[in-house]
Amino acid sequence: MTKCGYVSVVGRPNAGKSSLLNWLVGEKIAMVSHKANATRKRSNIIVMHEDDQIIFVDTPGIHETEKLLNQFMLDEALKAMGDCDLILFLAPVTDKVSHYEDFLEKNKKNVKHILLLTKIDFVSNAEVLAKMKEYEKYSDKYESIIPISIKKQTKQSDILNDVVKHLPEHPYLFDPEIMTTEHLRDIFKEFIRESIFENISDEIPYETDVKIDKVEEKPHIDVVKATIIVQKGTQKGMIIGKGATAIKRIGKDARVKIEKLTGKKCYLELFVSIKKGWTKNKEGLKELGYDID
Known part of the structure; x- marks a missing residue:
């Protein structure tokens, strides 16, 4: 039986969600910008990994604001978190742990999640290890913690193998030839x-x-x-x-x-x-x- 499921990719604005997804699918599909809050809506990006199908959901950054458009964006992220089989939470290695604590509060359904430490290219190995130690007190909350660099070191399979472990056995939901459900x-x-x-x-x-x-x-x-x-x-x-x-x-x-x-x-x-x-x-x-x- 194949595995297939939805995986929401979430994090604060500018955490590297869209860049990660383009790298995983091997094509430029998701909008990328060095400016925060560029992504406004959820979008599905489909990755075939061996015989399994992963439907990644790109989401706007998690943040609080009074503006109507930004409220819509936050709502999109929260809906994606509640409707999936697994969450990838992206935490830039230089971020304070408070962003992760905020995510835990917003994960109302306690959907299981993997913690990805992003942007490790910019710091030393010692700093990466120190940050992982900071997250250790939450080890009962996440399934695993993976430091990643999409520019070097990390292979797509390092992430995809771990993701597939947590997906349900299910027939494919989409044609394996397509990369996105977006028009x-x-x-x-x-x-x-x-x-x-x-x-x-x-x-x-x-x-x-x-x-x-x-x-x-x-x-x-x-x-x-x-x-x-x-x-x-x-x-x-x-x-x-x-x-x-x-x-x-x-x-x-x-x-x-x-x-x-x-x-x-x-x-x-x-x-x-x-x-x-x-x-x-x-x-x-x-x-x-x-x-x-």
């Missing part, structure tokens, strides 16, 4: 958002979103038309840039990401539209797919 248009949207985060500074990326207006898949080229949503006129000016330099840069970056994933050319056309205060009201958020309870 292509949703992945394209995230690639454009990621390009905004990479090319536009400060708070503006947090007040933008992307609406995919059209995707036309042809044999040798994909035609994608999308609108970048902003809250203010000044933000529209910054997204476009002097002589349209900024929007061209965003478009070029996003197109390269899309083409790498699909293996064919992409014609990408970007527009910018102002939707005043969309992050501050439930109606504006709902229009862009963020349902606040």
Whole structure:
């Protein structure tokens, strides 16, 4: 009998969740940014490990805030934690243990979890061992603790072997050939958002979103038309840039990401539209797919 199950990947903002998932699947699927709170919604990334199927759930970072959009993001993370067979909690090695304590409080259903100590490239082996010792007092809470570096040392199988041990025996839930349950248009949207985060500074990326207006898949080229949503006129000016330099840069970056994933050319056309205060009201958020309870 094969094993198959859902594994939620959680941690504070910028803990390295999306980078880990792209590394595990061997493809760039999840949005990655050095800025915190880039991931807004749950998404499924499917990894076949020998004869078993693992459905990893990428989640927004666990954090508290008053903002409506961020409340939606926290809710997404909590739902993912409650609906899975196993949790991978990512704890950057330089973090205080208080982030883990906060996670334990939020894990209301006591779903079993593995603790991954991330970003160990930046510290010495002695510091890694010292941090593992700090977590020892919680050893009855986690199934195992694994220090990882996706840039060196760690192999994917080091994590996947441990994950599979805790999954139920179950037939595959998805076709083993697919890497994600996300629609292509949703992945394209995230690639454009990621390009905004990479090319536009400060708070503006947090007040933008992307609406995919059209995707036309042809044999040798994909035609994608999308609108970048902003809250203010000044933000529209910054997204476009002097002589349209900024929007061209965003478009070029996003197109390269899309083409790498699909293996064919992409014609990408970007527009910018102002939707005043969309992050501050439930109606504006709902229009862009963020349902606040």
